[in-house]
Amino acid sequence: MPLIAPAAVRRLLKEIGPVDYIGIEERVAKYSTRSIKNASKLFGLKLAASMVDLTTLEGKDTAGKVESLCQKALQPHDDPTIPTVAAVCVYPTMVKYARRALGQNSPVRIASVATAFPSGQAPLATRLAEVKAAVAAGADEIDMVINRGAFLAGELNLVQDEIVAVREACGGATLKVILEVSELETYDNIRAASFLAMRVLRPNDFIKTSTGKTSLNATLGNNQVMLEAIRDFYLETGIPISMKPAGGIRTAKQALQFLVAVKETLGDEWLNNTRYRFGASSLLNDLLRQIEKQKTGAYQAPYYFSDAAESY
Amino acid sequence: MLTLTAKKSPRASTRAHGRPAPELIFGDLWEFDPAPETADPKLKARYELFIDGKFVAPAAGIYFDSINPANEKKLAEIAQADAGDVDLAYRAAQKSYDTVWGKMSGRDRAKYLYRIARLLQDRAREFAVAETLDGGKPIKESRDFDVPMAAAHFFYHAGWADKLDYVAPGRRVAPLGVVGQVIPWNFPLLMLAWKLAPALAMGNCVVIKPAETTSITALKLAEIFQDAGLPAGVVNMVTGFGDTGAAVMAHPIAAKVAFTGSTEVGKIIMRSLAGTDKKMTMELGGKAANIVFDDAPIDQAVEGIVNGIFFNQGHVCCAGSRLLVQESVAAEVLAKLKNRIKVLRVGDPIDKNTDIGAINSKEQLATIKRLVASGVKEGATLFQPACKLPAKGYYFPPTVFSNVTMSHRIAREEIFGPVLSVLTFRTVDEAVEKANNTAYGLSAGVWTDKGSRVLKMSTELKAGVIWANTYNKFDPTSPFGGYKESGFGREGGRQGLFDYCKLV
Numbered sequence: 001m002p003l004i005a006p007a008a009v010r011r012l013l014k015e016i017g018p019v020d021y022i023g024i025e026e027r028v029a030k031y032s033t034r035s036i037k038n039a040s041k042l043f044g045l046k047l048a049a050s051m052v053d054l055t056t057l058e059g060k061d062t063a064g065k066v067e068s069l070c071q072k073a074l075q076p077h078d079d080p081t082i083p084t085v086a087a088v089c090v091y092p093t094m095v096k097y098a099r100r101a102l103g104q105n106s107p108v109r110i111a112s113v114a115t116a117f118p119s120g121q122a123p124l125a126t127r128l129a130e131v132k133a134a135v136a137a138g139a140d141e142i143d144m145v146i147n148r149g150a151f152l153a154g155e156l157n158l159v160q161d162e163i164v165a166v167r168e169a170c171g172g173a174t175l176k177v178i179l180e181v182s183e184l185e186t187y188d189n190i191r192a193a194s195f196l197a198m199r200v201l202r203p204n205d206f207i208k209t210s211t212g213k214t215s216l217n218a219t220l221g222n223n224q225v226m227l228e229a230i231r232d233f234y235l236e237t238g239i240p241i242s243m244k245p246a247g248g249i250r251t252a253k254q255a256l257q258f259l260v261a262v263k264e265t266l267g268d269e270w271l272n273n274t275r276y277r278f279g280a281s282s283l284l285n286d287l288l289r290q291i292e293k294q295k296t297g298a299y300q301a302p303y304y305f306s307d308a309a310e311s312y
Numbered sequence: 313m314l315t316l317t318a319k320k321s322p323r324a325s326t327r328a329h330g331r332p333a334p335e336l337i338f339g340d341l342w343e344f345d346p347a348p349e350t351a352d353p354k355l356k357a358r359y360e361l362f363i364d365g366k367f368v369a370p371a372a373g374i375y376f377d378s379i380n381p382a383n384e385k386k387l388a389e390i391a392q393a394d395a396g397d398v399d400l401a402y403r404a405a406q407k408s409y410d411t412v413w414g415k416m417s418g419r420d421r422a423k424y425l426y427r428i429a430r431l432l433q434d435r436a437r438e439f440a441v442a443e444t445l446d447g448g449k450p451i452k453e454s455r456d457f458d459v460p461m462a463a464a465h466f467f468y469h470a471g472w473a474d475k476l477d478y479v480a481p482g483r484r485v486a487p488l489g490v491v492g493q494v495i496p497w498n499f500p501l502l503m504l505a506w507k508l509a510p511a512l513a514m515g516n517c518v519v520i521k522p523a524e525t526t527s528i529t530a531l532k533l534a535e536i537f538q539d540a541g542l543p544a545g546v547v548n549m550v551t552g553f554g555d556t557g558a559a560v561m562a563h564p565i566a567a568k569v570a571f572t573g574s575t576e577v578g579k580i581i582m583r584s585l586a587g588t589d590k591k592m593t594m595e596l597g598g599k600a601a602n603i604v605f606d607d608a609p610i611d612q613a614v615e616g617i618v619n620g621i622f623f624n625q626g627h628v629c630c631a632g633s634r635l636l637v638q639e640s641v642a643a644e645v646l647a648k649l650k651n652r653i654k655v656l657r658v659g660d661p662i663d664k665n666t667d668i669g670a671i672n673s674k675e676q677l678a679t680i681k682r683l684v685a686s687g688v689k690e691g692a693t694l695f696q697p698a699c700k701l702p703a704k705g706y707y708f709p710p711t712v713f714s715n716v717t718m719s720h721r722i723a724r725e726e727i728f729g730p731v732l733s734v735l736t737f738r739t740v741d742e743a744v745e746k747a748n749n750t751a752y753g754l755s756a757g758v759w760t761d762k763g764s765r766v767l768k769m770s771t772e773l774k775a776g777v778i779w780a781n782t783y784n785k786f787d788p789t790s791p792f793g794g795y796k797e798s799g800f801g802r803e804g805g806r807q808g809l810f811d812y813c814k815l816v
Contacts, residue, residue, distance in 0.1 A: 018761055020781055023612025026619075033452055035347035035664035043342055228611050231336065235647075238334040259342070264655040268341035 008154040012192045016232070019187040019225055028220035031260045041256070042294045048255040049076060049287045050083040051273045052280055053111055053244065056090060057212065063097040066090055070101035072307045073108045077288045085284065086273040087111045087141060092134035099138035111141035111176070115166060118180070118211035120145040124162060131169040141174040142166070145211060146193065148183045156196055164200045176206035176244055179226075182216035187225045194229035198241045204274055208244040212279065217247025223258055227265040234266075243270070246279025252290040255283055338654045347664040349451045353442035358389040359527065361397055361551060362534040364404035365544025371396050376553075378528055381448035381670040382661050382705045390527045393550035398519065398559040401548035405490040405517040406565050408545030413517050414487060418474040425470030425512060427540040432463045432533070439529055443501055444661045446528040448670030448706070449624050451662050461786060462505035465804075468788035469509035472809060476514065479806055485813040487515035488591065492566035494557045496573045497523035497672050498627040498728075503572055504530050506803050508547060509788075514812040516568075519548045521560045525673045527551040558584070566590055568812070572629075575726075575752070575797050593801025593811045595629065595793060597726040598754030600775065601747035602632030602783060605740075606641045608759035612781070614648045617732070620757060620783035622656060622668055622710055626730040627676070629798075630755035632783055634723060635734045636743055642736045646714055653710050654697045668730060671706040680708050680729035687713050687722040692733070718749055726752070740765070744772045753795025757783045776802075 036044055054073045056065060066088075073085045087109040090098055098110045112134040116122035122130075131142055144166045150158045167175050177197040181190050197207050207226055210217040223245045230241045243262075249255055255278060262270050270276050285305045292300050358375065360367040375389040393401075413421070432439065440455040449458070476485050491511050495503040500522060511518050522530040534549055550556055554577075561569050561581050568591035571581055575596040585592060602620050604613045620632025637645045661669030671677040688694055692713040701707040708729055716723050716733040723733045737743045747756055756775040758766055766780040776794045779785060786792070791802035801811045 017611075018607075018609045020609035020612035022782065023609060023615055026782075027612070027615050033456070033664070034344070036344060037347045038345040040343060040345045047342070231651075235334055235336070238331060263342055264338075267336040268339045269337050271341055 008156045009189065009192050012156065012195065013188055016191060016195050016229075019191050021187055024187055024221050024224055028224050028261065031220055031257045031264070034257070034260045036256050036260070038294075042291065044256045044259055045252055045287050045291045045294070046081075046083060047271060048252065048259060048278065049284065049291070050086060051277050052085040052284050052287075053087045053089045053246070053277050054085045054284060055088070055212070055246075055279055055281050057113060057117070061091060061094055063094070066094045066097045067101040068307060070098055070108070072284070074102070074106070076284055077291075077305065079291070082288065082291065084108050086277055089113065089143065089279060091117070092130055092137065092139070095134050095137035095139045109140040110138060111143055112139040113143040113211070115144040117143070117145055118213040120147055121149075124165065128165060128169045131166055135169070135171055135173050139173055141176060142170050143176040143178055143208060145178045145180060146197065148180055151184065151189070151193060151196075159193075160196050160200055163197055167200065167202070167205075174205060175201065176208045177201065178208045178211055178246075180211055180214065181209050181222045182214045187221070190222055190225045191229050194226050195233065198229065198233045198239075201239075201241055203239050204242050206242040206244045206277070208246055208279065210247045212247030218245030218249055218258075218279075220257060220261060224261055224265065227261060231266055240269070240275065242275045242277070244277040244279055249278055249280050250282050250286065252283070252286045255287065336651060338651075344665050346660070348660070348662045349437070349441055349444075349455070349664055351437040351441045353445055354438055354532075355388055355442060355445075355528065359391060359531045359551070361391045361393055361401070362531060362537075362547070362549040363397070363401045364408075364548065365538065365542075367534070370394065376524065378446060378525065379673075380445050381525075381672055382445070382702070384704055384706075387445055388528060390524075390531075390551045393521075393552045393556045393559075395555075395559040398550050398556065398563060401519045401550050402490060402492075402563050402565040404545035405519050405548050408543060409487075409490055409517040412543045413546045414489070414515055416515070418476050418513075418515070421513060421515060422470045422473035424540055424542050425466050425473060425509065428536055428542070429463045429466035429470060431536045431539055432459065432466065435536070436460065436463070439501065439532060441662070442532055443529050444669070447497060447500055447526045448661050448672050449627075450666040450669040451664055452666070453624060453669075458499055458502045461788075462501045465502075465505040465509045465788045469513035469809075473513040476809075476813075479809055480815055483815045485514070486816050488812060488814060489516060489567035490565050491516045491518050491812065492560045492563060492569045493518060493520040494560055494569075494571045494573065495520065495522055497526040498624060498629070500526035501529040501533065504533060507570055507572070510803070510808050511812045512546065514809060516812055517546050519550060519560055519563070519566070521550050521552065521557050524551070524553050561585065568592065570801070570811070571595070575799075578799065591811075593793075593803075594799035595801070595803060596754075596797060596799040597752055598629045598631070598794065598798050599634060599724065599726050599750045599752045600630055600632045600755040600757065601634045601636050601750075601773070602757035603743050603747060603759065603769065604635065604637040604641065604645055605743075605758075605760040605762070605765065606638040607761045608641075608781075609761065610641065610644060610648060613759040614645065614652050616757060616759060616781070616783040617645075617649060618652055618656070621732045622730050623784050625668055625671055625708070627672055627728055628784065630777060630784065631728075632755075632757050633727060633732060634747075635732055636737050636746055637734060638743075639736045639738050642734075646712075646734060649712060650695060650697070653695075653712065656697070656710055658699045658707060658709055659702055668710060671708050671729065674706055676728065677706040677708060680727055680731060683722055683725060683727045683729075684711060684731055687716070687720065687731075687733070690720050690722075692716045692720055692722060718746060724750065740768070744769070748772075748774050751797040754793075754798035755779070
């Protein structure tokens with residue numbers, strides 16, 4: 001039914017309004033010109049560190065690797081003023097090791113990518129079972145992928161129904177809905193998919209840019225489209241939705257630019273790790289390196305920072 | 313629960329449940345530290361006139377102060393030229409035209425223009441800081457727009473200088489001789505480049521007067537002319553007030569005069585030159601309509617509205633100072649605009665994070681305040697975000713007037729400041745009628761997702777420049793100029809060159 005398909009997205013866009021590609025690019029270019037210095041830089045860097053979902057999502061992940069990641073999450077650096085990260089993010093089979101390493105009352109939450117991550121190409125029953133298994137193993141948060149195939153085919157109700165099903169399977173766990181923006185391709189589609197998800201989410205559930213497994217991940221542009229969707233939805237309904245850009249944010253400088261976007265689009269209430277996260281791994285050590293630089297005036301060699309994790 | 317098929321619930325119904333309407337908090341949780349640009353502007357204590365390739369003292373020996381509008385401190389002394397100095401400048405220009413520049417091949421003239429452009433790029437940061445100190449515009453604008461665009465104009469016209477045989481197919485072009493030019497204070501260096509580059513590329517010599525509040529970067533550019541080895545007398549700069557400008561416009565040697573400034577002064581100049589054979593181009597005021605249709609991408613339109621009116625504190629002749637928004641989306645546009653304005657940073661222009669800098673002069677600030685007061689008095693609704701303005705210096709917060717009608721003064725007169733008047737319309741025809749209902753016709757903006765509507769609007773709006781889904785975009789290749797009382801003649805592009813030559 002290819003003729004009906006685009007019409008569904010079009011109808012939704014008519015309701016929520018379109019996005020102009022050039023206008024978005026111009027807007028986000030201004031974030032990159034903000035000059036964050038001294039105390040404001042230190043604040044921003046520590047804030048970003050507290051928002052990291054420290055991630056390892058590889059076929060070769062082992063219990064040992066996950067335990068080491070958890071230790072890093074609890075104590076990113078020798079400096080005690082540096083906060084713990086927000087969460088670790090692992091595959092469902094690794095959740096039990098993460099729980100063992102972090103204990104029951106950890107300040108670091110455990111997020112798990114379920115629903116046949118990253119493609120989502122498994123029967124719904126399988127995906128839901130995976131979600132339940134991850135929650136049972138101790139996951140506090142579930143990162144699901146949406147059914148992009150259904151979205152692009154215009155079966156928006158199916159996409160939304162599946163999100164609802166996963167939300168129900170989550171129980172008390174926080175849900176993060178990965179739109180996989182690079183497969184949606186246009187800013188219009190990203191905005192439409194954001195609304196589709198937000199309308200069935202609970203307060204402080206997340207929408208998330210990407211899996212980190214495709215060519216293009218989080219950019220200031222798609223981050224901005226999603227922040228604006230969250231803002232419009234919040235002002236209309238009063239329901240605050242959280243945001244997680246993931247993949248491709250490797251440097252402290254990038255992270256600060258993303259935070260400037262949050263500050264200027266959603267304001268102070270989103271500048272915390274309940275409302276905003278970074279899905280990243282190598283970002284953390286660059287943040288630590290910049291924090292040290294702010295304090296000592298000199299850049300430290302990479303080997304002064306433990307556990308340089310390389311994924312994403 | 314809202315689902316895909318659920319209709320949008322209007323805001324009012326949310327409030328009906330007894331909850332307060334959700335708001336965004338743009339507070340001080342993460343304040344930015346000062347981030348001043350530290351490049352040395354290399355200012356002199358005193359700037360002389362630039363005549364015949366040399367810096368010379370004015371005959372009368374009178375100087376006036378140039379003030380930094382951001383803190384009201386004196387930056388430098390500027391020579392005040394009288395009619396005698398202007399006469400000297402014209403004689404030097406005529407001599408240079410007769411003996412050197414008028415005879416030089418286009419290829420050789422191009423070499424000088426390229427050299428000027430490159431030297432300006434080399435010293436870009438220094439010029440940006442000087443421009444910001446002198447004029448009050450945010451450093452990010454002088455750094456990212458004014459200086460690079462000025463260099464781009466020299467580069468573009470350098471490219472034309474050896475190709476003038478092809479600019480008018482079937483015809484030959486020849487320079488006019490000596491040209492007199494007077495430029496405004498809103499883009500001191502850029503307007504200088506707009507005026508000089510095409511004139512020089514065509515083989516004319518120039519006597520130019522910068523605005524009295526912003527002469528410094530012009531005279532710094534004169535230093536670059538010396539470094540570039542530009543022959544003496546090709547460009548002469550005379551600084552001073554209105555009487556100096558009048559002398560530049562009226563001098564008998566001037567084959568053509570070019571003026572950018574207010575419509576009021578433009579009319580005086582045109583009256584004074586009536587009956588002479590001088591060619592003229594005038595780039596005057598504007599009261600542009602920025603038109604937002606209901607199918608427009610609203611957030612990007614809001615961004616365009618902000619660029620349109622708050623760029624350079626609204627000291628822009630093509631500023632989108634009248635927002636025409638379709639009634640069905642007016643509330644949404646206004647709400648989003650207010651949220652956007654709350655995060656604009658008003659303050660010290662030398663700070664790299666400043667979005668809106670200082671108003672250029674005390675006089676201009678007084679004008680803005682007077683017109684804003686008239687808006688309040690005539691019953692328009694004023695919105696200004698809470699922002700701390702520096703104690704010293706000339707500042708004005710970004711201001712939005714809603715409930716404005718066509719008969720309000722703030723909808724008719726050019727304010728030349730960060731003040732937006734919001735009007736609404738219902739149909740396309742009404743939008744066109746309101747947009748064209750002004751004495752001006754310099755520019756306009758159209759925001760819509762419908763391509764055919766853009767084309768229709770562009771033919772019906774009486775304005776020299778029409779931007780679609782963007783605003784305040786400039787390029788040396790694109791001609792710029794007005795309809796009606798916004799002036800005549802074009803600057804930039806091939807069309808701009810024709811205003812500095814005769815066809816033979």
